[in-house]
Amino acid sequence: MKFVDEAEIRVEAGDGGNGTISFRREKFVPKGGPDGGDGGDGGSVYLCADENLNTLIDFRFERFHRAERGQNGQGRNCAGKQGKDLELKVPVGTRATDQDTGEVLGDLTKHGQRLKVAQGGFHGLGNARFKSSVNRAPRQKSNGTPGDIRNLKLELMLLADVGLLGLPNAGKSTFIRSVSAAKPKVADYPFTTLVPNLGVVRLNAQKSFVIADIPGLIEGASDGAGLGIRFLKHLERCRILLHLVDLLPVDGSDPLENAKAIIQELENYSPKLAAKPRWLIFNKIDLLLEEEVEEITSRIIEGLEWNGPVFQISAFQKENTDALCHEVMQFIEELPIDEQAEVEEEVEFKWDTYHQETIAAHQHVELDDDDDDDDWDDDDYDVEVIYTRE
Ligand SMILES: Nc1nc2c(ncn2[C@@H]2O[C@H](COP(=O)(O)OP(=O)(O)OP(=O)(O)O)[C@@H](O)[C@H]2O)c(=O)[nH]1
Numbered sequence: 001m002k003f004v005d006e007a008e009i010r011v012e013a014g015d016g017g018n019g020t021i022s023f024r025r026e027k028f029v030p031k032g033g034p035d036g037g038d039g040g041d042g043g044s045v046y047l048c049a050d051e052n053l054n055t056l057i058d059f060r061f062e063r064f065h066r067a068e069r070g071q072n073g074q075g076r077n078c079a080g081k082q083g084k085d086l087e088l089k090v091p092v093g094t095r096a097t098d099q100d101t102g103e104v105l106g107d108l109t110k111h112g113q114r115l116k117v118a119q120g121g122f123h124g125l126g127n128a129r130f131k132s133s134v135n136r137a138p139r140q141k142s143n144g145t146p147g148d149i150r151n152l153k154l155e156l157m158l159l160a161d162v163g164l165l166g167l168p169n170a171g172k173s174t175f176i177r178s179v180s181a182a183k184p185k186v187a188d189y190p191f192t193t194l195v196p197n198l199g200v201v202r203l204n205a206q207k208s209f210v211i212a213d214i215p216g217l218i219e220g221a222s223d224g225a226g227l228g229i230r231f232l233k234h235l236e237r238c239r240i241l242l243h244l245v246d247l248l249p250v251d252g253s254d255p256l257e258n259a260k261a262i263i264q265e266l267e268n269y270s271p272k273l274a275a276k277p278r279w280l281i282f283n284k285i286d287l288l289l290e291e292e293v294e295e296i297t298s299r300i301i302e303g304l305e306w307n308g309p310v311f312q313i314s315a316f317q318k319e320n321t322d323a324l325c326h327e328v329m330q331f332i333e334e335l336p337i338d339e340q341a342e343v344e345e346e347v348e349f350k351w352d353t354y355h356q357e358t359i360a361a362h363q364h365v366e367l368d369d370d371d372d373d374d375d376w377d378d379d380d381y382d383v384e385v386i387y388t389r390e
């Protein structure tokens with residue numbers, strides 16, 4: 001199974017509609033005031049997480065996505081209609097990055113979460129807005145601003161519920177083969193697994209969880225030794241980590257020291273990861289007598305001062321693996337679901353203060369509502385003027 005799904009798309013928000021210049025025309029009102037309406041805002045582009053999707057493949061076929069433009073303003077103080085927003089559905093777990101700046105715009109980690117990725121243009125202002133005590137017949141209007149255009153990289157990160165940890169050869173791949181349909185390579189040498197594998201553990205039609213097998217960790221992994229470090233970050237979104245400990249390592253190493261090394265690497269790498277729920281899974285019990293298993297496991301538990309859950313399994317012979325999976329499932333179900341809930345993430349867009357700036361630039365005196373004794377003349381206009389009659 002592919003680990004990271006990627007797609008590159010271009011999103012274009014709608015431009016803002018232009019403001020308009022118009023003057024009121026009524027039978028007995030020879031010099032009506034300005035009544036040019038504002039334009040409508042352009043539509044923005046959002047990504048929306050949808051748990052029913054699990055791939056970004058559709059975006060490879062359809063790369064361009066555009067939201068609606070805002071309508072231009074009209075006479076009689078009618079504002080233009082806003083452009084419709086565009087919502088693109090992406091799988092839960094998608095990360096959006098601006099390709100040109102490298103900035104990560106956000107991660108969509110929860111069903112229904114929305115992330116704005118391109119801000120629609122702001123509307124332009126109609127001439128009615130520029131009326132003031134010294135200029136009762138303003139000829140200014142402003143144009144809408146362009147909508148954001150972004151080149152996005154979408155990446156679907158691994159959203160495994162369960163992450164497997166352990167030294168090379170601990171039996172991680174064997175375990176995932178036993179409990180899921182995934183068939184990663186298993187061999188009696190370290191670093192058999194070079195890229196992470198995902199497996200779906202299906203307990204019944206309704207219940208399943210996703211498990212991730214990453215390359216084994218070794219001492220110094222948090223400083224970059226071995227391969228595991230590159231993949232550790234992907235475990236950050238797991239809900240629980242299963243730490244597999246080989247009870248009879250072929251290299252004759254001490255299982256207790258091995259377990260300590262992994263925990264140390266975890267803490268060095270990320271305290272956040274180390275604080276995740278973690279269970280200790282003693283593997284390869286089929287190679288030992290029951291008493292031996294008891295002896296070694298209690299020595300490890302004491303040595304680690306461990307008081308979390310422990311399991312004794314044989315990944316190879318599928319001993320206790322079903323029971324373990326059921327407990328994992330139950331644990332996941334009972335874990336508060338919105339542990340990682342995030343509110344809609346705001347991205348800063350350059351036009352946020354546009355509105356105020358436009359008015360400030362054009363207008364140096366206070367607004368005045370009184371519109372008698374206008375000092376304008378129609379023939380003065382050198383810009384498009386819409387007249388409306390009643
Ligand atoms: N007897 C026995 N052998 C096992 C068991 N689990 C794994 N093995 C063996 O241990 C060796 C390593 O297993 P893998 O599943 O490849 O180990 P891994 O943790 O994925 O190793 P890396 O991918 O190198 O990190 C293989 O020879 C397996 O057959 C077990 O429960 N009992």
Ligand SMILES: [Mg+2]
Pocket residue numbers: 172173174184185186192193213214215216
């Ligand atoms: Mg492996």
